[in-house]
Amino acid sequence: AFAGYVLPWGQMSYCGADVAGRAVATLPLVGGWLGRVVLGGDSPGTATLHRMFVLHFALAFVIVGAIALHVAVLHKRGSSSPSGHQPTARGGMLPFHPYFTARDMLAVVLVALAFVLVMGLWPELIAEPANYRPANPLHTPTDIEPEWYFLPFYGMMQVVPDQLGGVLLAGGAVAMLFAVPWLDRGGRVGERAPVRLLALALLVGAAVVAACAGRHHAQGAWLLGGRVAIGVYYAYFLLFLPWLGGQGLPLTQDDEEKETSA
Known part of the structure; x- marks a missing residue:
């Protein structure tokens, strides 16, 4: 997302690359060295564009490869069950093709159609108008803020007075998203579904509040709201998630027999 945002090389793209490098x-x-690696120098320039293009291009194939690896592991290990019970009989599983391939292809087509409609008819919904101006290092927009998908992390950076602390919190x-498979060991989902839903709602609400704090530059009540959201x-x-894993209830023999018969 960041590399693709820099590539148009508009005014906001330049400022975004500069802020990220700083x-x-x-x-x-390693901060100084890593910043020069990202930008290709002390400030955004031609080298930055080259590196962002390679990164953006290569990551597309990395993502496709990760998806292929995920599907391969899914075939070998089998999928998990919302009940927390891992089925043992292969005959009780649906084949990946055509059931899941057809479902996923339908989702891909619908998302692609929505994307084309938005970009073709209503681009201002997801694009910053200031980014239509060519990059000019001598001019800084009066109100710099990232796109909406970066706002929660931008808000986390702003509610902390120390710049390094804000970067560490946002990173x-x-x-945390990558650590979920090790943090969430929660057994059977259905045992505490209301608690899970409430906690998930609080998580989403915290992300929204952090985004609003970033949008309002963490001023006034948004400063306190952003810190609570963090x-x-x-x-x-x-x-x-670790507490839920400790509270997970194993399946009893009766439960296994019921699920097997079902």
Whole structure:
């Protein structure tokens, strides 16, 4: 998302690359070196465009490869069950093709159609008008803010007075998503479905509040709201998911017999 945002090389693209490079440079020890690696120098320029293009192009194939690996592992290990029970008989499973391939292809087509309609008819819904102006390092927009999909992490960076702390909090918020398979060991989903739904609603609400705090530059009440949102966000991953895993109830023999007969 970040590499694709830089590639149009508009005014907001330039400012976004500059802000990202400065944020990376705040990291201790390797910050200065990593910032120069990202930008190709001390400030955004031609080298930045080349590196973002290669990154954007290569990551597309990496994502396709990760999906292929995921499907291969799914075929070998089998899928999980919402009940927490792993079926043992292969005959009780649906084949991946044509059931899931047809479903996923339908979703891909619908999303692609929606994307084409928005970009062709209503591009202002997802594009910043200031980015239609060519990049000019001598001119800084009066109100710099990232696109909506970066706003929660931008808000997390702004509600912390220390720049390094804000970068670590925003980066940690992304890292938490990768750690979910190790944090969520919660057994049977149906046992505490209302609690899960409430916690998930709080997580989504925290992300929205953090985004609003970033949109309002963490001023006034949004500063306190953004800090509370950070606490709720991290509490969901570091406290709630491990607690739920410790409370998971194993299947009894009767439960297994009922599910097998069903």
